[in-house]
Amino acid sequence: MTTVLIADDQPMQRFGFRMLLESQDDMTVVGEAANGHEALSLVSRHHPDVALMDIRMPLLDGIEATRRIIRAGARTRVLIVTTFDLDRYAYDGLRAGASGFLIKDALPEELLSGIRAVASGDAVVAPSLTRRLLDAYVQHLPTVPGGPFTLDARIATLTERERQILTVIGQGWTNTEIAERLHLAESTVKTHVTRILAKTGSRDRVQAVILAYDTHLVTPA
Amino acid sequence: MTTVLIADDQPMQRFGFRMLLESQDDMTVVGEAANGHEALSLVSRHHPDVALMDIRMPLLDGIEATRRIIRAGARTRVLIVTTFDLDRYAYDGLRAGASGFLIKDALPEELLSGIRAVASGDAVVAPSLTRRLLDAYVQHLPTVPGGPFTLDARIATLTERERQILTVIGQGWTNTEIAERLHLAESTVKTHVTRILAKTGSRDRVQAVILAYDTHLVTPA
DNA sequence: GTGCGTGTAGTACCGGGGTACGACGCGGGG
């Protein structure tokens, strides 16, 4: 019997996971956590085989929670599941010691097989992430001038986080919304935005949106 | 027995909904759709009492699907459920004929009671949206008489002048620049902008820029 | 160790964007 902990700040998401897992006769959900701190205490109390870990959570995010779980030497293996498929997340998550990384729009069967794989000691990465993960890995090798991974010069200097923020700006999100949905302070969002504008030479977020479209960071519907 | 159709492009999300609904002995899921077109055909085939409709779906989004369901005179009532709580979504969705609008991070019980309310002819709106929705409603009273609201149709209601202004907004011009280069008073520009936003259902000029790109009024460099 | 890049957060400030009004001239269709 595989014991599983669910860590996600969205109640409905947890519900969906729980129902899926409980429908399998080789799995049991031993707890639900709405943030990283809860996840830590529940892991130390129940020692689940697998922790389904969302990244975006208040108080303590899934990456940091994963890092602490692994560092504590717990037997629990962490399977990160999130809606965001950004490079940095995958990279940091796996580097923090996670055994796998899946995207929420995976099929239920894929999720189940991923959990079983992780529980048995294997690692899993969502197919859609494998490509980028390799690219990110290559990026850390000595760079070749004019290589195949060069981006548009204007957004090339952006960090992953900044690129992410620029993307959602391109979706029309306000600073307040970005703060809420990414669990940040608005002041932090503003800091990011200011740096993005400086790096890209944009005057305001409108021009940043235009840049996002021109560089295909976001694409027209 | 309340029959329900689930329309969402994320398999896991559909699974969560289905499990939640099937656990209730007064509800049955009669179908699952992964995009707007599937939703339309399944509605015409099964005539469900309620359609749980996600907004962001490929091929045909939830808003347009809702509009066509209602226009076809189907008895099915549409309950829009999405992760995003943007004003214009709620506004467009309800105006398209939806009976309700909930956010995905609602508690399962809230979702269930929402479905029952909609099935019985009532309308529901997520508490966090009610306030803004009322404001938006009052604000739009004197304007557009519920015309079709596809992407292109949104800018179709614009006058030549307004379309011109929207175009240069899409180029990143500020109100001051527009006034100078078009030999207008800034107050005039502001008036135009306000009308453009009202007609297109945009919250601010950023969303207007996005709309300009999506409708190919302006094209990426 | 020291330094740097990154991400986080805060305060204070200002200017532009957007709203809510009201107003006026013009041209075309009832």
Added chain:
DNA sequence: CCCCGCGTCGTACCCCGGTACTACACGCAC
């Protein structure tokens, strides 16, 4: 003829976006 859509302009007002700092924790590199 008169009304209405359209384009124009104005004032007053509020809030968000953006700037300019400072600050701290962390991981990594030298």
